[in-house]
Structure formats: C-alpha cells, structure tokens
Amino acid sequence: MSVIADVLRQPFGRPLRRRELPHQVLAKKFALPVFASDALSSAAYATEEILKVLALAGAAYFFHSIWLSLLITGMLVVLLLSYRQTIFAYPNGGGAYIVARDNIGEGVAQLAGAALLIDYILTVSVSIAAGVANFASGVHQFMHAIPDFNPNARVIASVVVLLAMWYVNKRGVRESGRVFAVPTYFFLGATLLMLAVGFAKASTGNLHDVQGVNDIIRGGQSLTIFLILRAFASGSVAATGVEAISNGITAFEEPKSKNAATVMFWMIALLAVMFVGITRLALVTHAQPSSSETIISQLGRTVFTPHSPFYVAVIFGTAAVLVMAANTSFQDFPRLAALHAGDGFLPRWMTDRDNRLVYGFGITVLSLASGLLIVVFQADVSRLIPLYAIGVFISFSISQAGMVIRWRKTAKLRPGERLPSYSPEGVIVTTLEHDRHWRWKMAINALGAVVTAVVVVIFAFAKFTEGAWVTVLLVPTLVFLFFRIHHHYRAVREELTLRDLNVDEYLESPLRRMRILAVGSLDRHSLPALREMLQSGGRGLTREAVHVDTGEVGSAALRRLWTDHGFDALGVPLVTLPSEFGGGNIVGDLVDYVHGILVADPAIQVELVIPEWTEAGEWWQWPFIRGLHHMTGTRLKFAFLNEERVSVTNHRYVIGQTRFAPPPPV
C-alpha cells in the first residue's frame, strides 16, 4: 500500500541526498554474482549462436563447434591474464576509458568509450531477448497446452521486462550482492548439475538424443573459411562482460586488487567450464538450433524430463541470470556516460545524479536505445548478435594497448621510484613503479591487445553485411559527435575566460542602470514590485514605471494614484505608452520602448521588473489557469532572452496564498 501511495505521489520515491549514497563493499562471494552475471550469462547463448552459423552448412559440421569453443576459451585465458595486470595497475578502477585516457590520449579514450557505450546497449537487448526466449521455451515445453510464443509476443514481453528494469533503476535500487547472488548461484548450480548428470548419463549410455525439436534451422551453404570465421565471431560473444570487474575494483573488500583478481579467475573458469560443457553436451545429444526453442531448453529436457523440476530450474535460472546481466548495463552505461560528460564529451549535466542519486538520463537513454533495437530486430537474439561484441573487443584491444604503453613508461623508472598519474580532475588513477618483470608483463598485454584486435577484424569482416556495419558506422559517428560537443564546450570556455580582462576595472566601472517597472493594472499583484521599486537605490540608478494604455479604465486610476502619492517626486515617474498593437498585447510596445532606451544610451543597463501573478494549485490545474491569462511576463522574458543589457525580474503574487498581513515583529 505504501509503495502504491508513494508511486502516485512521487513515481520514483522520495528525493535522496548525496550522503545517502551507499558505500557498500562486497565480499568475494557476493562480488562474483554482481560482476560476473553478465559474463556467465553469455554461456547461455554462445554455443547456440555457433551452431546456428554452422547449421547453414549442415548439421554434419556441428563438430567444429567444440574446437571453436576451446579456441575462444584460450582467448578468455589471455584476457584473464592481461586484465589481471590492469586490476593491479588501476586499483581505483581501470575501465578501458580510463586506461586509454591515462596512457594513449583523449581521442582514443573517446573511441573506447563510444564502443563500450554501444555494447552496453546491445547487452541489454541481447540479454533480455535471450532471457525471454528461454522463458518461452520453458513455458512451451513444460505446459504443452500453450502454443509457442509468436514474435510479437516475444517483442512485447521483452519491452515489458525493459520497462520494469527502467523503472527499478530510475528508482535507484542499487546493485546489491544479495539480490544478485540468488539467481546467479541458482543458474550456476542448475547448469553445472545439468552438465554433470548429462555427462554421467552419457558415459553409462543412458543419454538419448534430443527429440521433437520444431523450426530447426538449416541451410544449403558449403562450409567455407568465411563461415568458420562467422561461427567463431558468434561464439566470441562469450567474452562480453569480462571487463566488468576492472571497472568495479573499488567495490571489493581489501585487499581490493587481489580479491578482484581471484574473483576474475573464478569467473573465467566457470564460464569456460559451462561454455565448453554445453557445447560438448549439445554435440553428444545432437541438439539442433531452432527458431523456437533454445539449446539450453533442449539439453535440459533431454538430460532431465520436460516436466521435471530440474528442467524448470535450468530454464528459469537461465532466464533470471540473463535479466540480471541486462541489469548490469544499467549501472555501467550511465556511469561511463558520466565519465565522458565529466571530460566534456557529452552534455555536462549527465554527470548529475538525479533525485534518487542515479544517473537518470543515462538510464532512460539506454532504455530507449535498447528498446529500439528490440523492436527493430523483433527480439531475435540471432539477428542482434552480429551487432554485438565488436564494441567490447575494440575496448579490450585499446585497453590492453594502453597497458603496453604503461609498461614502457614504468621501464624508465628506477627501482623504488613511484610516479603517480592523475585524472583531469586531479585524482590519482595509477602509480607507476619499476617492475623487474615488465618485459613479460608487457608481452602478455601485447598478446591480449593483438588477439582482441584480430577478433575485431574478423568480426567486422565476417559479419559486416549481417549487421556489423551498423556498429562499424555508429562508433565513429559517436566519436565525431563527442568531439563536436567538446569543441562547443571549449569555445564557450574560451569566450567566457577572464584572461585579458581587467576584472577590477570592469567591476568598478560606474554602472548606469535604469529600473523599469512594467505596470499593467493597479491591484494587489503589482504592489510588492512597486514597494520594492520605491525603496530600491544604488549608484547610477534611474527609476520609472511604464504603462501601456490599451484604452481600459485602469489607466486613469493608475495615473491618479501616481499624482495622489507623488511618486514622481520620489523619483519614479510614470511613462504612459500608446498601445501600438491590438488589445492587451503589450509585449511589442514594451520591447520597442526598451530597445529605444538601449539605442539612445549604449552603456545603460535596463532592469525590467515584471509583477506577475500565479495561482497555487495542483499541477494539472496549471495549464487551465495559465491558459486563461495573457502570460505577459513569460512572453517578455522570451522577448529579452538574447539581450544581455536587459535583466528581467519577476515579482510573483500567488492567488490564494499571498497575504498582505503586517509583518510580525522580529
């Protein structure tokens, strides 16, 4: 109940203050699920994507999948070794953006960041689509009565999950180890159990083949090197998410770097076991890639039975871990965007946390972009995959290349010498020290850089026409945009700089000010501004009230008041302008009048004072109330928006709220 009331009042919950930001550190057992769900979850679809490519040449070639998965596992080991070194070198967080900025330069950092941003969007789309596909397979198999999900239902289900994720993240539910632990360990347990039971049955000859698969994917192509490369590229998505730990080292318990490295080891080991195991089991059981049932579902119902609780556990564990994986992008994307924004390559306000202390705008942009992809590609994992993972591998390669440069820098230091390296904001991002083994370590990072660069080229080449061109075009476009934004900020800063300006002289140069009260009718709403006007002063100030006579009765009363009170004598004469425009449309007249003053005295500063009245009321009444009035004040403000010699002051009288009671004694 209280949540409902809360949502009705403030859809995202009560505003939080910065001190309420949680500063949680995670024990290893909780850090693993938080940072590994993205990487581990790719085991759920990597095998399937390899088989789908090989299926184009025929099921006879499925055996290639096993050595491809082993090759990819080899690459994972290279990544483990190189990222281990990054983790120790950048204990405050060593994402590709930071490593590139620190070692290579701003431009390359933008490239790494743009590539990663695009990949985070795809992580959301792919993970949700894969999660929904597994869920659909499970429901279909477990309850035969229900017909297969059609593509529209798949899209709708994916969008609903996405909306829920957007809402939860906008409310600012933080990545909590405990929340992540349940589905991730559940998924690990169920998958490893399935593999164990499967291989045990197989060794005793009790495992039958997968049966009753509908919508089997087949093709009539011949097996070319090109097709093998495509299959390899598809399988490489298994490596996505591996970089997550290097971004989040600060969330680990002390010793941070060491714990992070340990968790990274376990993550890669588990991922390798599951990926190779699933691929092998799929071969043993002759699983068939299908457009309506996932490989995981086929394996699960063959190892167990479609109605067994173990099958259900495998399927829903998989769906749940995929949703968790999508959710990690909701942390990573806005944080990376804020890094770009902080360096002036994305709008500055993207560094602001909103009411709920989350980067709300980044969350919304991520949701919109991945929602667009889901709709365009009909929530079909196989159609999304060609766009995916290029970005991650670009950032891998740049990050490792940065590490190579870093090793070269340490080589110049004497033993014992320490050289801190600072971020643009002046925070230490790394400390360079001499390392006896720098040559070996540099070689490892160089190997990582080269291997991942080769994968990028294979990707772009093998999958270009299938969709990789989108990413290949998008990354440089984003980088171009980032630099345009940066250029704008630099130009503005350049113009606003105080250099070459004698500030003292400027501030002390005598100001000629003209304070003009725009007075329409004489009633309570104009009195506070008039009182302030009568009591204001200062050096070089001229004051007057201006009234546009639209032929209404109020004009005479106003002139009478002025004479009766002798405001002229108090230094505030009343100027009456004839209305040049129709009816109550006085904006044009006031603009003309003020422009006349500005032209007549090129040094004068005009202070236009506008008494406005507004009404206390619910927000939904606002357009109706405003709709009934001229909004002269608002229109005047717009008219002088680009006029630097006119400042506009609003005095507000709030109907139903303002009282002219005598002030209480203080």
Next chain:
Amino acid sequence: MSVIADVLRQPFGRPLRRRELPHQVLAKKFALPVFASDALSSAAYATEEILKVLALAGAAYFFHSIWLSLLITGMLVVLLLSYRQTIFAYPNGGGAYIVARDNIGEGVAQLAGAALLIDYILTVSVSIAAGVANFASGVHQFMHAIPDFNPNARVIASVVVLLAMWYVNKRGVRESGRVFAVPTYFFLGATLLMLAVGFAKASTGNLHDVQGVNDIIRGGQSLTIFLILRAFASGSVAATGVEAISNGITAFEEPKSKNAATVMFWMIALLAVMFVGITRLALVTHAQPSSSETIISQLGRTVFTPHSPFYVAVIFGTAAVLVMAANTSFQDFPRLAALHAGDGFLPRWMTDRDNRLVYGFGITVLSLASGLLIVVFQADVSRLIPLYAIGVFISFSISQAGMVIRWRKTAKLRPGERLPSYSPEGVIVTTLEHDRHWRWKMAINALGAVVTAVVVVIFAFAKFTEGAWVTVLLVPTLVFLFFRIHHHYRAVREELTLRDLNVDEYLESPLRRMRILAVGSLDRHSLPALREMLQSGGRGLTREAVHVDTGEVGSAALRRLWTDHGFDALGVPLVTLPSEFGGGNIVGDLVDYVHGILVADPAIQVELVIPEWTEAGEWWQWPFIRGLHHMTGTRLKFAFLNEERVSVTNHRYVIGQTRFAPPPPV
C-alpha cells in the same frame, strides 16, 4: 518570388501595427457581396436538402418542396422586417450577443453567443463540403473520363481548402469588397440566367427531364408529419447568414443604417427568388437527389448542356460563392469570441490581435473545429445539416426577444427624450427614443422571436436523433464553460482588489530585502550580475553571494577572488554551501538555502540574482545548445514559481554577442 521568400522568413508576413488596421467603408454594391455571400450561398443546397428528406418517402412527394420553400420564404420576410428594426436601433452593430446583453442580460447573451459560435463552425464545414461537392459534380460531368470523387478524395479536398483558408486568414487578408464581388455576382448572374433560360425553355416545352443521375437516394418510409417537419427544418438552413448585416453596420457608407437595410432587402429578395426558383425548376425537370451529383449540377446540365460554358459557369460560380461563404465565418467567429473574451467569458487574450492584426487564435480554433467535423462527417453535407442552423435560430429568437424588451423600454420615454445605453466598456450601443409606432414594431419583433423559436423546437425535435443532439448538448456545455471562466476571473479580481487595503501604509512599510547572487563559476558570464550587485543599494538591503561547492576547481578560485578584492568588506560576503545532491545539480541546495532564510525571517523578501548565459543562434540551434547545459537558471525559476517572497532576476551573457568593451562617452 518575394512571397515565397516572405513565407520562408515569416510564414504569416511582416508584423503589422494597429494603425495599419484598414478602416474601409463599403458602397452598397460591394457591401452586398461581402455580407450576403453566406446567406445567398445557402440557396445552393437548401432545395437539395428538402428533396433528400422527401425522397425517403418517395419521389411522388417531391411536390411538397414548393410550398415548404414558400413557407421558408415567408419566414425570411419576417426576419427581414424584424432585423430591419435591429439595424436602425443598433447602428454600431446589433449582433444577437450585443442585443441580448443590452436588453436581457449577460446569461442570455452567453447563450446566444455560444449558439452562434457553434453555427459559425458549421457554416465553414457545410459550405466547404457543399462547394467541394459541386466542384466534384462539375468535374465529373464536364469531363466524363474522370471517375466520380470518392468520399476520401472529398474529405481531402475539403481539408486542403480549409487549410488554405486558415493560412489566408492568419496572414490577415481582409474582407475586401472587390474580392468578394466577383464570385458572388458571378454566382448570382449564372444562377439567375439558368433559372431564366430554364423557365423560358419550360414554357415553350423545350426543357427535357434530368437524365443519367447515378446514386439516386430513395427510401421506403411513409410520409408523416414528422418527415414534413424534417424537410422544413432542412430547408430552413436557407436562412443562415441572414444575421450578418446586423453585425457589420459600421462597414456601410453613410447613412449606415439606411444603406444596410436596403442591402438586406436585396439580399432577402435575391435569396427568395433563387431558392423558390431552384425548387420549382427541380420539380419541373424531375431532378433527383443523389449522393454523387448536386441538384445544381443536374439543373445546370439539363438547362444548358454538360459541355456548355454556361454549365461550367453555374457550377464554378456555386463552388466559389460557397467558399466565400465559409470565409465570412473566419471574420465572424473570432470577432464574436473576442466579444465574449472582452466580457470575461472566454480567455482574455482572445481579445488580442496578433502580429497581423487578426484574432489568430480564433481563426485556428475555428479551423480545427470545422476540420474535425469535416473528417468525422466525411465532408457529407446531408450528414452535417442536422447539426446546423439550430444555433442561428436560437440567436435569431434571442435577438428578437431582446428587441421586444427594448421597445417596451422606449415606451416609457416621453417624446423627444433620448436615453443612451452603454456597453460594459462604456461605449454607446443604442439610444432609446420614444416611437409613436412602438406597438407595431414590437409586434413585428415578437412575431420574429416566436417564429424562430418555433423553428428551433421543430429542429431539435425532428432532427434530434440524426445529429441535432450534438448541438443541443454543446450549447449549454459551452455556456457552462463560459460561466466557469467568468467565475474564475471574478474570483481573481476579487482577491486582487485594493479595497480594504491601506496602500500608503503598505508601500511605505519598511522592506527587509536580501539580495542573493547565485554564483557558480567565475567567468565573464557572472561579472555583469556581480557588478550590478556591488553597485546596488536601497533601504533595508542585505547582500550576499552564494556558491554551491560541488568539488570543482572553480570553488577555490572564487574564494580567492572574494578575498583579493575584499568584497566582504564591500558588504557582499560569499556563502559557500556543500552540495547535498549529485554533481552539478545545485538547484536543490539553493532552494533549501533560500527556504531557510524565508523561514528564519517571515518578513524578508529575497531577490535571487541568477547570471545565465545563452547563445546567439538560429532558433533551430536552440535546443541543441540548451541541451548541452544545465539550465540551472531555468530550473531555479520554476522552483520559485509559487513563492511570492522570492523574486528572480536573470542577467544574461550572450555568447558571440556580449562584449566588455569600455562604454562610449555619452
């Protein structure tokens, strides 16, 4: 070319001033087309609508149309006699709204006005639809190759005509006698020629029957009194537009009232001749109401031949005059809405003329509403007719009832005595004088009031289920809305009144003011506000600068500047607030701070000064530029929208425009 350039630059043309309003007076020969096109054009469809109702009982009953048209003509004579008296009584314009307000009261005037406003909307829809129908019939008959207009093409054509009309009227092309004269006299000439030739041929036995009519309308009902009443109601649309002259007397040459009366006589005479003539000719030639060809087209091609230029003249003259008729509503509707608005029953700003001195908003509302009707009713005249004319007859009846009351008032005056009657704005609307024949004249107006009231009842009764219910519900709804608006204005005026307030005491009560400069970073954009701050003064003024420290480097520079220049000693201390919210999001901190001040001193007035910078640029660059910055100023203004004790002042620095050059000597 120049028009195109003009449209690209300012789609509605250069702004005009009030003195450019034309003050045209019209000779009778030009006044007739201007004011009569609406009334005369109804002859083009009145007969057809009678026949379409009678057709439901069968073509055998078409002969009833002739006496129905004579009965309606009799009603037109009654209207002529009663409106003649209105014209002399209200020489400054005697529309139903004004007559009702002057004699009966505000409430009834609202009713008359609401009814007329609805009818003006229908005039546009019906006239355009009828014009397009005639045009379509003509094109189809003249060029047999072209297939008949389908309903969609009809709707599209009608909407295109409507859009063109909206544009022309927004640009403010004024009703010019000459522009109206051509199509109206052309229509009159062509129609009268058709009638003359037709009856001449008929008398010599040379007129054959109408042949080759497609889509003939037939029905199987029996002829009931109810059907006759419906036919009468449909034919009564002939009387729409008759009131136009009484609204526009001031546009006539002197002697205005006499000339207006003369033109009204000719208008009614011509309308009667055409209406009865067309009805009679349709009977003689056995014309058949059809859903794809108008009666006018049938008569024209039977009297002449489908390929004769005379037929073309009849058809296009009819289409043109119908478009002219629609156009008159574009004058009448906004003018009447402005009257309502002036009395506070519609938003006040509806009395404002826009850049081009037209009531632009009224023009747009009229276009949208009639466009909606065109689309909903598929531009089908017969489906629109049941909604039409009730409003006009309601206003006729109220207007004549008002005249009856006026005669009773004159009866109380002595001969020679003159009693002017004023509008709420203090303008003389009529002058009461004793009239020897007041009883007779009152009887005429009473007859007019009763006859038109009877027609309203017949309308509402006979056409209720066919669509009249829409109008019957809409009129009171509008009146209710008008009074709600009026109530709002009265409540606001009541609250803002100076009654019970000692103005002198209030204005002289000493003011405690706190002027707060919100300073973010120290660069050129904040200097003008700082200079103004340092040089400002007045009774009871405290000054300070507030800075929210978001941990950026600028904060230290700012504090240094303050110390170096001794601004504290000048009375402007710098208050630094810790940032409670994320990043550059300082609005919340400033709001909290200001609220603290307001609570601490319940009598203090806060003047928040916000230096903002903006950029000179094309309007389309604006969202991009603004999108790159925090817009803290805008957000602060919104935050204090309902806070009467805080006035917000904006100082603007315009990038690419503002220069800190030394002021030239004056």
